[in-house]
Structures are given as structure tokens and as C-alpha cells.
Amino acid sequence: MSPRYPSLSCIAIIFIFLCCPVNSSAHAQDTKINRVYKHFAGQYAGNIGLVSVGVGRSVFNNTLAVGLFYGYLPASINGVEVHTIAIKSALIIFSVKISREITGLTYGGIGAQYAITRNTYIKHPEYYPNGYYSPEAIHLMPFIGAKIRVRYHNSEKEQRWVGWYTELGTLDDHIYNVINHRYTFEPRMLNLAFGVSIDLL
Amino acid sequence: MRFRSVFFFSSILAALLTIAGCEIPCEFSPYDARTSASNYNTWNISQFAPTVTTTDTLHIALLSDTHLYYSDLTAAIAAINADHRISFAVVLGDITEKGLAHEYESFLTGISSLTIPVVTLVGNHDLRSNGGVIYEKSFGPMNFSFHYQNYFFVGFNNIIWENNNTQPDYPWLEEQLSSTDSTVSKIVMAHVPPHSPDEDSQVQSPVYENIMTKYHTMLSLHGHLHQYRYSEKDNVAYIAVSSVGEREYCLLHLCGNSFSIERIHF
Numbered sequence: 001m002s003p004r005y006p007s008l009s010c011i012a013i014i015f016i017f018l019c020c021p022v023n024s025s026a027h028a029q030d031t032k033i034n035r036v037y038k039h040f041a042g043q044y045a046g047n048i049g050l051v052s053v054g055v056g057r058s059v060f061n062n063t064l065a066v067g068l069f070y071g072y073l074p075a076s077i078n079g080v081e082v083h084t085i086a087i088k089s090a091l092i093i094f095s096v097k098i099s100r101e102i103t104g105l106t107y108g109g110i111g112a113q114y115a116i117t118r119n120t121y122i123k124h125p126e127y128y129p130n131g132y133y134s135p136e137a138i139h140l141m142p143f144i145g146a147k148i149r150v151r152y153h154n155s156e157k158e159q160r161w162v163g164w165y166t167e168l169g170t171l172d173d174h175i176y177n178v179i180n181h182r183y184t185f186e187p188r189m190l191n192l193a194f195g196v197s198i199d200l201l
Numbered sequence: 202m203r204f205r206s207v208f209f210f211s212s213i214l215a216a217l218l219t220i221a222g223c224e225i226p227c228e229f230s231p232y233d234a235r236t237s238a239s240n241y242n243t244w245n246i247s248q249f250a251p252t253v254t255t256t257d258t259l260h261i262a263l264l265s266d267t268h269l270y271y272s273d274l275t276a277a278i279a280a281i282n283a284d285h286r287i288s289f290a291v292v293l294g295d296i297t298e299k300g301l302a303h304e305y306e307s308f309l310t311g312i313s314s315l316t317i318p319v320v321t322l323v324g325n326h327d328l329r330s331n332g333g334v335i336y337e338k339s340f341g342p343m344n345f346s347f348h349y350q351n352y353f354f355v356g357f358n359n360i361i362w363e364n365n366n367t368q369p370d371y372p373w374l375e376e377q378l379s380s381t382d383s384t385v386s387k388i389v390m391a392h393v394p395p396h397s398p399d400e401d402s403q404v405q406s407p408v409y410e411n412i413m414t415k416y417h418t419m420l421s422l423h424g425h426l427h428q429y430r431y432s433e434k435d436n437v438a439y440i441a442v443s444s445v446g447e448r449e450y451c452l453l454h455l456c457g458n459s460f461s462i463e464r465i466h467f
Contacts (some may be wrong), residue, residue: 082230117331120232177269179270
């Protein structure tokens with residue numbers, strides 16, 4: 001038997017709300033220059049595949065980044081193949097200049113993923129009664145991260161960076177269970193990701 | 202501001218590196234099908250040591266639909282462990298909500314404190330996403346059978362919708378029941394009971410009930426409904442066990458060709 005679940009639109013509204021850029025006081029002075037940077041990223045783990053690659057855009061002088069990722073988890077490792085499409089949105093919380101060419105960043109954000117694997121749906125087949133299950137193909141993934149970035153191009157008009165990052169994230173399911181079922185939040189509910197990003201010229 | 206930024210960045214970085222050194226997993230996907238357990242049912246069945254004589258009453262704990270009710274499961278296990286009459290336990294399916302690996306792991310962690318062997322059936326929720334693959338890796342085949350004393354137990358996967366809308370393997374079930382000595386009492390366990398409001402039950406129930414009658418099955422044990430239900434048809438007793446989330450499990454007492462069922466509230 002299955003309880004009835006809220007519709008997909010409710011989840012979408014919450015996601016859009018959480019993804020809305022919030023102006024950080026620490027960066028109020030930086031956001032005066034609204035440049036758009038394109039970047040490429042490669043990531044290991046982080047719940048969007050064994051490896052994933054993505055492209056994105058950074059706006060407000062690199063304080064807000066939005067990326068589209070494709071992740072792959074092969075059957076040879078998992079037993080079942082999983083393809084993942086994810087959107088990640090991250091806002092810099094603090095940045096610190098370590099040297100002239102090196103900057104450290106901390107950021108927080110949220111991702112949404114759609115996975116293609118077995119028996120996983122956004123809309124279930126017609127033989128299921130309407131609303132029998134919530135869509136299991138979509139998950140939200142809040143995360144925080146830290147990045148070290150090195151400037152490799154500097155001109156009067158623009159700067160380009162290459163960065164190495166690690167992210168600590170969790171899944172919507174875990175948060176739901178902690179709130180609704182009063183679970184104790186455990187380290188196993190967290191996951192790590194490691195990645196590299198490079199601004200494109 | 203600069204000092205505060207340096208301090209904050211260093212703290213976050215240090216925390217992340219510390220956590221990385223701990224046992225934080227690098228998860229590849231929520232649909233990860235890797236699992237720490239393998240053939241748990243097969244191993245548990247091999248642990249059965251029927252040392253009592255066949256004239257003694259056999260006591261079996263029946264649990265079902267544990268889903269995400271882990272604190273209730275822990276309480277149920279404590280009650281079962283305290284009853285030293287019980288020979289083994291059966292979980293009648295739906296041990297997860299979405300068939301995800303972390304849910305299977307949580308169940309296995311919870312059930313590991315049981316001091317008696319346990320056999321776990323597959324439920325409809327357990328087959329969502331890659332749950333079927335995880336179940337087979339963790340527990341073994343979804344259809345299985347075993348002898349215990351003078352009883353023949355059959356675990357049968359009768360899930361349809363989550364099994365790509367395919368029919369249960371009735372020929373396998375008939376083969377199992379027909380191959381057994383007629384002096385042995387037959388007990389079939391399957392997650393969805395006949396006349397359930399879902400899982401194509403209107404069509405499936407007559408087929409299943411005919412098989413139960415044809416092979417003189419003594420008992421047909423189920424879960425799925427989250428509430429206790431008892432019915433009889435053609436000398437076959439059909440019992441649906443309540444969800445552990447309702448703070449209830451059942452004790453099945455078997456003695457020769459007779460049985461009694463006791464609802465335990467914990």
C-alpha cells in the first residue's frame with residue numbers, strides 16, 4: 001500500500017524558491033559588475049554519477065554559478081547503468097584572497113537531478129492509480145563546498161580561473177526522514193564530491 | 202571583514218577535509234545498487250537448526266511493511282528477542298519506501314540485532330527503482346522455498362506493477378507445491394494478499410486462490426495492507442499481518458496440522 005504524495009509542481013516550486021539568488025552582504029560590492037563567465041566542470045561522485053561533466057555560467061562577477069551536468073554510473077561498478085542529468089546552482093558565501101593569483105571560496109547551493117535507470121519515473125505508467133507513488137526519478141541535493149581557484153588569465157576586461165573543489169551534500173530523502181520520521185542525522189546521510197572547474201576563454 | 206572571511210573559509214575547508222577523512226561515503230547515485238550484504242536469506246536458511254522434535258509447537262514471528270519505521274522495527278526486534286520460544290522470523294515485504302540502497306542498508310542494520318534467523322520477502326516498494334537488483338544481491342532469489350521440521354515454506358514474489366507489469370511466476374509456485382510430500386504442511390508467503398485493492402488483484406486473486414486450494418496449502422501469509430486481516434476459503438487460511446509501523450507483529454504457532462495466530466502489540 002502507498003500513501004498519497006504531494007504533486008510534482010509543489011516540489012518544483014520549492015526548488016525554484018531555493019534556487020533564487022540571494023544577495024550576500026559579503027559580496028554586495030562585487031555584484032556591481034554583472035559579468036557572465038562560462039565554465040566547464042568535471043566531478044567525481046556527489047550523487048550524480050561516478051563521473052560527471054558539466055557546463056555552466058557564473059554571473060554577478062562569479063558569485064552565482066549555475067551548471068548543467070551529465071553523470072554516468074556504469075553497470076560494471078553498480079550492477080545497473082544510471083544516467084543522470086543535474087542542474088546545480090551555487091552562491092558564494094565567502095571568498096578570501098590567499099595570494100595575488102589564488103582565491104579561496106566557500107559556497108552553498110542546491111542541485112536537482114533527473115536519473116534514467118530501471119523502474120524510475122517522473123510520471124508512472126498508466127496501470128498505476130493516479131498519485132500512487134511520488135516521482136522517484138527526481139531528487140534535490142543541497143550542498144556546501146569549498147574551492148581553491150587560481151587565476152590563469154588576467155586582462156583589464158576579464159579574468160579567468162581554474163579551480164579545484166570539494167562538496168559536502170545530502171539528499172532530499174534524508175532531510176525528509178529527519179524532519180518527518182525524526183531520524184538522527186548521521187554521517188552516512190552525507191556524501192562527498194571532488195571536482196575541477198575551468199573558466200572558458 | 203578580511204579576518205572573518207579567512208577564518209570562515211579555513212573553518213569550512215578544515216571541516217570538509219576532516220569529514221573526508223571520516224567515513225563519509227562518496228555516493229555515486231541515489232540509485233546505487235551496491236550493497237554490503239549478499240544472499241542474506243540463503244545464509245539465514247542455512248542457519249536453521251531444527252533441534253526440537255516435530256511434536257513440539259513451532260513459533261514463528263511475522264513482521265511486515267517495516268518501510269522507514271526503524272524505531273518501531275527496533276522495538277519489535279527487542280520484543281522478539283525477549284521471547285525465547287521463537288525459532289525464526291519472517292518479514293513479509295516492503296522493507297523500503299523507494300527501493301533505494303540506503304533504505305536497504307538501514308533495514309539490514311536494524312534487523313542485524315535480531316538473535317534468531319530471519320527470512321525477508323520482497324514487497325512492491327522494494328522493487329521501485331533498482332530495488333529488485335539490490336534485493337537479489339542482498340537476500341537472494343525473490344522466489345525461494347525451504348523445509349523446516351514437517352513444514353514446507355514457499356516465499357513467492359507476487360508483485361505485478363513494480364515488476365514491469367508482468368505476471369507472477371505461477372508455474373514455479375505450482376512446481377514447488379506439487380513436488381512436496383503430501384504429509385508435509387505447506388505454507389506460502391507472498392507480500393500482496395488476495396483481494397487487495399491494487400496490484401491487479403481482481404484478476405490475480407482467483408488464480409492464486411485456486412493454486413492454494415489445489416495443493417491443499419495450510420496457510421497463506423501476507424503483508425501490504427498495513428492492517429491485520431484473517432479470512433478462510435476452501436480450508437486455506439489467508440492472513441495479512443499489520444505493518445510494524447502500527448506497533449504490531451504476529452506470532453504464528455504451528456503444531457502438526459493445526460495453527461494459531463497471536464497478534465502482539467509492542
